[in-house]
Amino acid sequence: MEQSKINRINELSKKSKSVGLTPAEKEEQQILRNEYIKNFRNNLKSTLDTIVVVDEQGKKKPLKEKQIIPTDKN
Template sequence: MLSKDKIDRLNFLSKKSKSTGLTEKEKEEQQSLRQEYLQAFRKDFRRTLDSIEVVDTKH
């Protein structure tokens, strides 16, 4: 997963965008952090799904 610093920065940028708005550089940074977060989330989610084993006890 993303480091705590990056998640904190992403949250800060999100709050700032709602209150005062972001500069173009901050928008680019926010988009980059979002993409990095989504990639890490998908990777972790895929790993979780791959580790699930379905057991059918009715047969």
Template structure:
């Protein structure tokens, strides 16, 4: 998870971009923070998906094969 300070900075830069604009340095910082945020979000989302097991009414595991394969090959989110 991204720190509270980084999320606040992302929001601050976003608001500033909409009002007065950003300097080149601020644009680079914004892109770096956005990239880090997306990487963190995607990793957490994959972890959540890999904890899912689909079961039918009879109690049989009907998890899609693609998800089962992905679980086997996934090393886990480390951030």
């Protein structure tokens, strides 16, 4: 993500704490935050995709995505 967008996120955050945001600024803030989170997740996934686990026998295995199994909690 471009530094200018990160700076804008910070500006909007400071403004929201001091004087508040207009509806247009709130929308802009949400769009920028979503873009930031999307980029963060993609970067994290890329990093995790390069990790290799070595077992006791010395075999190298790439990390696999964990499948989430839904549970019935009432």
